[in-house]
Amino acid sequence: MFHLDEEQRLILQSVREIVQREIKPQAATVDETGEFPWNAVRVFAKNDILNSLLPRKYGGVEVSYFTFCMILEEIAKVCASSALVVITQAEGTLPIVYGGDEHLKERYLRRLAGDSQVLAALGTPEPTDGSEILPLKTEAVLRGGKYIVNGEKCLMKNGSIADFLVLYAYTDPSKGNDGISAFVTEKGSAGLVYGRDENRMGMRGCPRSEIFMEGLEIPRENLIGKEGEGFSNVMKTMSASRLFTAAQGVGLAQGAMEEGIAYARKRVQFGKPISHMAPIQFMIAEMAAGIESARLLTYQAAFLFDREEWKKASTHAAMAKFTASDTAMKVTTDAVQIMGGYGYIREYPVERMMRDAKLTQVHTGTNQIVRLFVARDLTGSS
Amino acid sequence: MFDQVSLIPTEKLKIFRDKIKRAGREKIALQASSVDEEEFFNREVESLLWDLGLLTITFPPKYGGYGKGRMVAFCIAVEEIAKYCASSALLLIIQAVGSFPIIHFGSDQLKKEYLPQMSEGRKLVAYLVTEPTAGSDIAGIQTSAVKDGKDYILNGSKCFATSGGVAGIYSVLAKTSEGRGKGSSSFFLVERNSPGLSIGRTERKLGQRGSNTTEVFLENVKVPAENLLGRGGDGFIIAMKDFDMSRPAIAAQALGIAEGTLEAVLQFAKEKQTSGKPIAEHPIVQTILADSAILIEASRGLVYRAAILSDEGKNNTKFASMAKCFAGDAAMKITTDAIDAIQVLSGYGFLKDFQVERMFRDAKLTQIFEGTNQIQRLVIARQLLRDSM
Numbered sequence: 038m039f040h041l042d043e044e045q046r047l048i049l050q051s052v053r054e055i056v057q058r059e060i061k062p063q064a065a066t067v068d069e070t071g072e073f074p075w076n077a078v079r080v081f082a083k084n085d086i087l088n089s090l091l092p093r094k095y096g097g098v099e100v101s102y103f104t105f106c107m108i109l110e111e112i113a114k115v116c117a118s119s120a121l122v123v124i125t126q127a128e129g130t131l132p133i134v135y136g137g138d139e140h141l142k143e144r145y146l147r148r149l150a151g152d153s154q155v156l157a158a159l160g161t162p163e164p165t166d167g168s169e170i171l172p173l174k175t176e177a178v179l180r181g182g183k184y185i186v187n188g189e190k191c192l193m194k195n196g197s198i199a200d201f202l203v204l205y206a207y208t209d210p211s212k213g214n215d216g217i218s219a220f221v222t223e224k225g226s227a228g229l230v231y232g233r234d235e236n237r238m239g240m241r242g243c244p245r246s247e248i249f250m251e252g253l254e255i256p257r258e259n260l261i262g263k264e265g266e267g268f269s270n271v272m273k274t275m276s277a278s279r280l281f282t283a284a285q286g287v288g289l290a291q292g293a294m295e296e297g298i299a300y301a302r303k304r305v306q307f308g309k310p311i312s313h314m315a316p317i318q319f320m321i322a323e324m325a326a327g328i329e330s331a332r333l334l335t336y337q338a339a340f341l342f343d344r345e346e347w348k349k350a351s352t353h354a355a356m357a358k359f360t361a362s363d364t365a366m367k368v369t370t371d372a373v374q375i376m377g378g379y380g381y382i383r384e385y386p387v388e389r390m391m392r393d394a395k396l397t398q399v400h401t402g403t404n405q406i407v408r409l410f411v412a413r414d415l416t417g418s419s
Numbered sequence: 420m421f422d423q424v425s426l427i428p429t430e431k432l433k434i435f436r437d438k439i440k441r442a443g444r445e446k447i448a449l450q451a452s453s454v455d456e457e458e459f460f461n462r463e464v465e466s467l468l469w470d471l472g473l474l475t476i477t478f479p480p481k482y483g484g485y486g487k488g489r490m491v492a493f494c495i496a497v498e499e500i501a502k503y504c505a506s507s508a509l510l511l512i513i514q515a516v517g518s519f520p521i522i523h524f525g526s527d528q529l530k531k532e533y534l535p536q537m538s539e540g541r542k543l544v545a546y547l548v549t550e551p552t553a554g555s556d557i558a559g560i561q562t563s564a565v566k567d568g569k570d571y572i573l574n575g576s577k578c579f580a581t582s583g584g585v586a587g588i589y590s591v592l593a594k595t596s597e598g599r600g601k602g603s604s605s606f607f608l609v610e611r612n613s614p615g616l617s618i619g620r621t622e623r624k625l626g627q628r629g630s631n632t633t634e635v636f637l638e639n640v641k642v643p644a645e646n647l648l649g650r651g652g653d654g655f656i657i658a659m660k661d662f663d664m665s666r667p668a669i670a671a672q673a674l675g676i677a678e679g680t681l682e683a684v685l686q687f688a689k690e691k692q693t694s695g696k697p698i699a700e701h702p703i704v705q706t707i708l709a710d711s712a713i714l715i716e717a718s719r720g721l722v723y724r725a726a727i728l729s730d731e732g733k734n735n736t737k738f739a740s741m742a743k744c745f746a747g748d749a750a751m752k753i754t755t756d757a758i759d760a761i762q763v764l765s766g767y768g769f770l771k772d773f774q775v776e777r778m779f780r781d782a783k784l785t786q787i788f789e790g791t792n793q794i795q796r797l798v799i800a801r802q803l804l805r806d807s808m
Contacts, residue, residue: 116423157592186520205673235770235795236770237770238770238776238779238780245770305552306553306554306555306556306559307555307556307558307559308599316793316796316797317793320793366755370751370783372754373625373783373787374786374787374791374792374793377554377555377791378549378554378578378579378787378788380787381624381625381626381783381784381787382622382623382624382625383623383624383625385625388624388783389600391625392625392780395755395758395779398758398759399758399759399762403759403762404759405703405759409703
C-alpha cells in the first residue's frame with residue numbers, strides 16, 4: 038500500500054544508519070544526565086535531518102510529511118529525546134512556514150538552511166477543553182512600531198536553548214481567539230526572562246522551560262501574518278505536532294517491541310526460549326497488531342497533510358496521536374513485562390522507553406482532550 | 420476513606436492499622452521522594468519499621484509476631500506503608516519472604532539461635548532464589564550445595580536479591596541433587612559474614628529505588644548441615660508455600676500504591692483550579708477518578724480474601740495469584756491514568772515534582788516480581804482445572 042520511491046528509500050536507509058551509529062549509543066546517557074543532546078543536533082544538522090521539512094525555496098530539502106514521519110519513527114526507535122529535538126524544531130518552524138509573509142520567511146527560514154544548527158521552539162499554550170487556549174495569559178501591545186509583550190509560558194520545549202521562539206499573545210483580548218497573534222522573538226531579547234527547566238520523568242534530554250515575558254520588545258515585522266491570525270496558526274501547527282507525536286509513538290513502540298522480541302528469543306526458561314510460550318506470544322502479537330494499526334493511521338494522516346486537506350488532516354492527526362501513543366504506552370509496558378527483572382533495570386533501554394511513552398500520551402494535548410477534538414470534529418458539537 | 424477494616428472488623432486490627440497509618444503519613448511519606456531521587460536504602464526508615472514491629476509481623480508471637488490473623492495484619496501493614504512509599508513496603512515484604520523458610524522449616528534449635536538475632540538483633544533477611552538464568556523457572560537454578568562431612572559447600576550467583584546488600588541473614592535456594600526434579604533443591608540459612616559470600620552490583624531500577632537490589636555471589640561458602648531448612652529436596656515446595664504468603668503481600672503493595680495515587684490525584688484535583696473551577700469538576704478527571712476507585716475496591720476484595728483464607732489455614736494459592744495479578748495490573752493502570760488526570764488541565768503530570776510520577780514507576784514492579792502476572796494466570800488456570808476434576 039505504501040510504496041516508497043527511490044529517494045525515500047535512500048533517505049530512510051541513511052537515517053537508519055546514522056541513528057544506529059550516532060544516536061543509539063548515546064540514548065541512555067542523554068536520559069541519565071537529562072542534558073540536551075547537542076551531538077544529535079550536530080549529526081542531524083549535518084545530514085539534512087534537523088530541518089527536513091524546510092521548503093526548498095529557503096534552502097531546505099522539503100521532504101513530505103509522510104517521509105518526515107518515517108524519519109521520526111527511525112529516530113524514536115532508539116531515542117525519543119532525539120526525535121523530540123527534530124519535532125521541536127519543526128514546531129518552531131511551521132508557524133512561520135504556515136503564516137509568515139515573504140519577508141519574515143526570508144529572514145528566519147533562511148537561517149535554518151544547509152547544515153545550520155540554529156534552533157527554533159514553539160511557545161504553544163497547552164490546549165484545554167478545545168474551544169479556548171489556556172493558560173494564555175500573554176498580551177502584546179503595539180507601541181511605537183514595537184510590540185511590548187507581557188506574560189508567561191510554562192513547560193516550553195527547548196525554550197531555554199532555542200535561538201528563536203514563536204510565541205502567541207492577545208493583541209486584542211476582547212475578541213477572544215480572534216484576538217490572538219503569533220510572533221517570533223530572538224533568544225536573549227530584552228524582557229525575555231528564563232525561569233527554571235523542569236525535571237521530567239521521560240524524554241529527559243529536552244528541556245521544558247519556564248519563560249517569562251516582562252516588557253519583551255518584539256519588532257513589528259516579527260508578527261507572523263496579521264494580527265488575529267494566531268489562533269488558526271497555532272491550531273494548524275498543533276495538528277502537525279500531533280502527527281509528529283504519533284510517528285514518535287510508533288517508533289518508540291517499534292523499538293520496544295524489537296527489544297522485547299530479541300530478549301524473548303534468547304531467554305530460556307522451563308527448557309525453552311520464552312518466545313515459544315503462549316502468554317509471551319500473545320503479548321508480541323498484540324504489540325505488532327497495535328503498532329501496525331497505529332502506523333497506518335499515522336501514514337494516512339501524513340498523506341492528508343501532504344495533500345493539504347487540512348481539516349481532515351487535523352482530525353486524522355488527532356486520532357493517530359492518541360492511538361499511537363496509547364499503543365506506545367501499552368507496548369513499552371509489556372516489553373518491560375516480557376523482560377521481567379531485566380526490563381525493570383536501567384541497564385536495558387525498555388524502562389526508559391516506558392517513561393518516554395508516557396509523555397507521548399500527554400504532550401501536544403493529553404489523549405483525553407485529543408479524543409474530545411475528534412468527537413467534536415465528527416459531531417460538530419463544541 | 421479507604422476502609423479495609425470494614426472487611427475484617429476487629430478492634431485490635433483497627434488500632435494496629437491506625438498506628439501504621441499515622442507513621443506512614445507523618446514519617447514514611449516525608450522521605451519517599453528523597454529515597455527515590457537519591458536511590459538509597461534509608462536506615463532511619465528501617466529503624467522506624469522495627470520500632471513499629473512491622474519487620475516481625477509474620478514471626479511466631481514470642482519473637483514479635485502478630486499472632487492470630489497475622490496474614491491480614493501483614494497485608495494491612497504493607498498496604499498502609501505502600502500508600503506513601505512502595506520501597507519501604509517492599510522491605511516488609513522481603514523480610515517476611517526471606518524469613519519464611521526459616522520460621523516454618525528451620526529446626527527448633529536453628530530457630531532458637533536465629534529468630535532472636537532477627538527480632539531482637541534487628542537483622543534483615545534476604546531471599547536468594549533468582550539467578551541470571553532462573554527467574555520464573557525456579558527449577559533452572561545452577562547454585563549447588565554439596566555435602567562435605569558435617570557441612571554443605573555452596574557455589575553460585577544470585578541476582579535481583581531485594582535487601583541483598585543490607586541483610587544479615589539469607590535464605591538460599593541451591594541444588595542438592597542432579598536434574599530439574601521438584602526434589603532437587605533445598606533451602607539453607609546462610610549468614611552474611613560467611614567466608615566466600617560477597618555482594619555484587621547494586622541494580623539501578625525504574626522504580627522502588629529506595630529498596631536495595633543486588634547480586635550475591637557464593638564461592639565455596641561453608642554452611643553447617645543443621646542450616647538446611649526442611650528436609651533435603653524440600654526447596655521447591657517451600658518456595659511455593661512462600662508464594663502463598665508473598666503474593667497477597669505484593670497485591671497489598673499494589674493496592675497501597677493505587678490508593679496513594681488516587682489520594683494524590685483527588686487532593687490535586689480539588690485544589691487546582693482552571694477558569695475558576697476545580698479540575699475535579701471536569702468530566703475527564705471524574706471518569707479517571709471513578710475508574711480508579713472501582714479497581715481499588717475490587718483489588719481490596721481479592722487481597723483480603725487471599726489473606727483471610729491463609730489465616731483460616733485454608734489453601735489460598737488461587738486467590739493469592741488472582742490478587743497479585745489483578746491488583747498489580749490495576750495499580751499500573753491507575754498510576755498511568757493518574758498522570759493524565761493531573762496533566763489534563765494543568766500540564767504538570769509528568770513532572771518529577773509530583774509523586775504520581777514515582778508511583779507510576781513503582782507500580783510496574785508489582786506486575787513482575789514474585790512471579791510475573793503471566794505466571795499468575797498459569798497458576799490460576801492450573802488451580803481451576805485441578806479444582807474441577
